[in-house]
Amino acid sequence: MESFTETGQKMNRFIFDTRAKYRIIRHVVLFLFVVFAFTMVLFLRGNGKNLGKALEVTSVNSVFFLGYAYITLFLLIPEFLLKGKVVWFILLFLLIGTALSALKFVVSDEVFYASVAPENFLPGSMKSLRFMLINTKDMTFIVALFCVAKFTKDFIYTEKQRKKLEVQNSEARQRLLQSQLNPHFLFNTINNLYALSLLQPQRTSEIVERVQWILRYIVEQSRHDFVSLADEVALIENYISLEKLRYGKRLKASIIKKGNIAGWKIPPMVLFFLAENCIKHGSSADLGVSWLSVLIESFPNVLNIQVANSKPADTGKSGAENGSGNGLQNLKNRLDILYPENGYSFQIEENKEKFIIRLQLKKSINEMGAKTYR
Template identity: 30%
Template sequence: MQKARKNISTYWKIQLIGWFSASLYWGFTAFASGHFLWKMGVADLIFDVSIGIGLTHLYRNFALKRGWDKLNLKKLISKMILSVLVLSILYMFLISSKLYLIRLIVLGENSVSFSVFFKSVQLQLFITGTRLMSIWILAYHLYHYSRLEIQTVKENARLSFIIKEAQLRNLSSQLNPHFFFNSLNNIKYLILENPKSARRAIDLLSELLRNSLDNTKGELVVLEEEINLVRDYLELEKIRFEDRLEIKIENKVDLSSQLILPFSIQLLVENAIKHGIEKRKKGGFIHVKVETEQEFLKITVRNSGKLETEIRNSGIGLSNLRERLRLQYNEAAFFDIKEFENETVLATILLPIK
C-alpha cells in the first residue's frame, strides 16, 4: 500500500521559496564579487533560512493568537510598526551572531571580540532586517486583509440575495390566493355594511402590497417601519377573523432608534396566523412584544397554536431568517421558537444593540 502524501501548505511553500531565494541571492552576490567559500555559503544558507522562517513564523503565531489577522489596516498599522522594530532588532542580533560564529569556526578568525564585530555590522544588519521584516509583515497582512474583504463581499452578496428572497416570499404570501381572496371578499361585504371599514381594508391591503414590492429596503430598516407593517397586516387579518383574533402589540423601546432586518417580525406574525390561528376553530391571540434585555433588543411573538415539527426544523421562512441573522450579526444574534404545554408558541429574536 502506498502511503498517503501530505501536501505542504501554501504558507510553508511561500516561506521556503521566499527565504531560500533571498539567501541564494546573497550567496550569488558574494560569488560574483569573488569573495565566496562553499563552506560559508552552505552554512549561511542554512542559518539565513532558519532565522528568517523562525522569526516570521513566531510573529505569525503571535498575531493569530491575538486575532490581528481579522483587524483592518487602520487598527493594525501601529502594531505592524512595533512588530517590524522588534523583529529587526532580533534579526540584527541573530545574524550578527551567526556571522561571527561561522567566521570563527570556518575561518578560525578570533582577532576581534564579538562586541567589536557587532558594532561594525549592526547598522547594516538592522537596515536589512527592517527591510525584510517590513516586506514580510506587510505582505502577510495584505493577504489576510484581501481574504477578509473577499469574505465580506461574499457574505454581503449572500445577505442581499436572502433579503430579496425574503421580499419575494413576503410578496408571494400577500398574493397567496387564500389570503388575497379572503381579503377581497371581506372588503366586498364591508362595502355594504361598513364603507368606512372597507376603505380602511383597501388601504391596508395596498400598503402591504406596496411594502412587499419595495425594492429600496436595505439590509436593515428602522424598527418603527417593521412594527407599522406588522400592525397593518394584523389589522387586515382582524377584519377576516373578527372576534376569533385577539391582538396585542407591546413596546418598551424607542422604535425610531433601533434597526432590524426587514420582514423579520412580519414573518413570525405571518407564521403565527398561518400555522396557529387559522387551524383553531375558536381562533386565538397574537402578542408582539419589543423590549431590551441587558445589551440585547428582545422581540417576542407569542400566539395560540401548536408548533409543527417540519416548521420548526425546516420551514423555509424560519431557515431564511436564521441565515439572515447569522450573516448580518456574525452569529451574535439569537433566534428560537418553541411550544408550551398550554398550546402556546413563542418565537424569540435577540439582537445586539449597536
C-alpha cells in the same frame, strides 16, 4: 488533464481560503521559499561552495526574520497601529526587532553576517549594538515586504467578499419580494373586503387604506437592507388588524413595546414574517380562541424581539412542523448575510401550549462592520 479554470480555482483556494489547513500550507510554503531564496543568495556569494552550511545558516535565520514579520503583522499592527497607538507601535517594533537580533546572534553564533556580509564583519564584535541595529534594519525590510504582500492579499479578498455579498443581498431581496407575502393573505383580505362591503360598507375604505399601506411598504421598503423599527411595528399593526377581520373574536393579539425603539433599524419584513408565521401555524389551524403576542424590548445595545402564539389543540404538530418549509431558514440566511458573526441570535422554543421565536439583534454591529484583522 486539468482545465485552466480548475487550475485557477485551486490557486484561488490556496491563496484566499481561510480554513486552517490552507493557512498552514501557505505558511509552510512561504517558509520553504524564503529558506530557498536566502540559501541560493548565500551559496552564490560563497562562490558555489558548502551548500549544506548555507542551508543551515539561512534556515536558522529565516525563523527570526519570519518571526519578526508574524509578530508585526498579527500582533503589533492590529493591537497598536490600527487602534491609533502609533508611539507604542514604533517603540515595541524597534524593541522587539533589537531583541530578536540579539537572540539571533546568540543562536547563530555570528555565522550569518560572517557569511553573507563579510565586509561588515569584525571578529568578536557581532554582538555589539551597531550590528544588532544593522540586522534589525535588514529584518525591517523583510517585514515591509511581508506587510505589502499581506495587505494586498487582504484587499483583494475583501473586494471579492464585498462583491459576493452584494450579489447575495440582491438575491435575498428578490426572494423576499417573491416569497414573504403569503398569497393566502391577499386572497383572504379580498374575501373579507367583499363580505365587509355587504355587511359594514362604512368600514370598507378603512380596510382598503390598510391594504394599500401594507402593499406600498412591501414594495418600497423591501429594497433596503435596514429600515426603521417603528415602521416595521406599524406594518404588523396594520397586518394584524386585517387578520382580525378574518378571525374576528377567535384571534387575540397584543404588541408590547418596552424602551425607546426610535433609534433602531432592522432588516425589512422581519416582524411581518414572524407574525405571519405565527398566525399561519397557530390561528389558522385552531378552531377555538387563539392568541398572538409580540414583545419588543429595546436596550442601549441590544434589541430583543419575542413572537409567541398558541398551539392548536390536538394537531399533533411538532415545533419543526410549526416552522415548516423554508421560511424560517430563509430568514436565518438573510440575517447571516446582513449581520457579521455573533451579530444576532435566533432561537425557537415550544411547549404544550405555545410556540415561541426569540430574535436578538446587537446594535453595535447592526450593519456590516470590519472584521477583526487577522
